[in-house]
Amino acid sequence: MSDALLKTPIRQPGFPDTPPMTVRSHDAHSNQSRKVLVFAYFRSGSTFTSATLSRLNGSFFAFEPLHVLYEFLMETHRVLDFMNGKIQPPLVQGFEGAYKVSLIQALLTCDLYNVDISTLLLGFLPKFSWQIQHFQECIRNAPGSRDSKYSSSCVDSLKQMCISAPVRIVKTIRLSMETVGRMLDDIPDLKVIHLIRDPRGQFGSGARHSKRNVQLFQHKVCNKVTNDVKTRLELEQRHPNSFLEVIYEDLAHNPQHTVQKMYDFLGLTLPPYVIQWIKESTSAETDDNGYLATKRSNSTEAAYRWLSYVPWNYVVFFQTRCTWLLKHGNFPFFEKKEDMKQFVIPCRPLVR
Template structure:
């Protein structure tokens, strides 16, 4: 079973540059043909986050051989074959990506008949707030265009996803970040079922640890995989973003709101009132 999780883009300027590289990388991983990937892909810092043991083993192996030789190909020759063997023997291969758009999923769905796609969405105000914090957007007079382009791209993904769902029934699922954060167990069971994966007591224990253990990772910023309270953190932005910027997002993202069901926020009181639902049927 293959699965790709499509999340929201980081910035509009990356799409034309990164899309082809992202598709190539996804095909290589799904095929377990990793020797053709650049070393940077296989040693990216993202692989050190989370609890995926195989990735940690690969990183450790590559680091060991790179200390012995300055020639990157040596590390690849010694470490990648074992990683490919593990990949080929795995029941499931999963990728989470923010670099690929729904428009690029058709070819993968055709080439990999067992592939399933999860479209992960988040309230654009929360996403933009996160991107502002980490440099994706600037809080200035000229950021309206960036926000507008972002929401237009997310809307395009939604429309493309609906088209693909009609053409590839039972192979694409859409989920909302806030729903997963609020109901991690129920949401996880639905995701496991969709992917044909066994949901075990160990799975539930790990999910509870990641979402509601009361213990958060330290010094990992936005890359943390464990959250002390996922539901609380999903709406943390409502206490940190200005109502002026929220209104700007509400105005330029109206088409996305109408399609997905997001509600506008009229004032600061409503912004910080967590009883106010930000999306219809939330």
């Protein structure tokens, strides 16, 4: 990458003329970036939730960094190589926990020489991160031999973007809450947004309707989320003010109010351009934009769409097997099928 390109100011796509991000006055003396972990689950609205934060000017965002670990590195039994020359043997299923912690912590603390090269170059990271896109462009344009492909100047440039970012965000669906507890011991100023969705809607959004799938989903999702919530409640005793629970249905029903709570939790001011993006992304003025979606033509209707097609016997199954979680999230219970059909979806307040 040329020196001229390295020195060129980089603007975040979509908001070329937005003002600098504002920080609450009581935190203005701090020069530390806020470190945010969006802890979520499959089909729980995590892409949109994390996007409401990553839209901040200059934010550093790592989208699903563990995807490459599970879908590529462990499947192919590849060694992990790093920019600092370190090589790590292939990870074995069930023994990858320590590396997951170190990888997330490296991204949150800008220790990018301890992020394996495959994670930086493959997977979902560049999809929602303009800094990673610039990093990969730098790698592609690195002059010279194959060795210079992984030019340290590219990593140094990315690291500087990370260090200077007012907020660093990692979003993942591949952690346990026990792992987060270990992270908080090393990063005590870490802020964790724990995103939860009604498991019936989660199932309806992402699974084919079969008896095997509903039982597998109950085991992998209901039990896991329940354990995570209970673990988090214990962690909150040792780490007060480190967690914010966000219910996806609340976000879909009243997005501006819920996002405002998230920004308050982080001590940030919610800028007008993010409010405008929320309005455009959750109203009937736009179209849904696919599987990894940040836009819904009607976010409230999308959150409760499962009511119209998830079979009644599966609803009963979840209400029996996921009772604790449903009560914790204050999700509606239905005594009979007719109650589900007559359920009134809340009217969504306008985003102004």
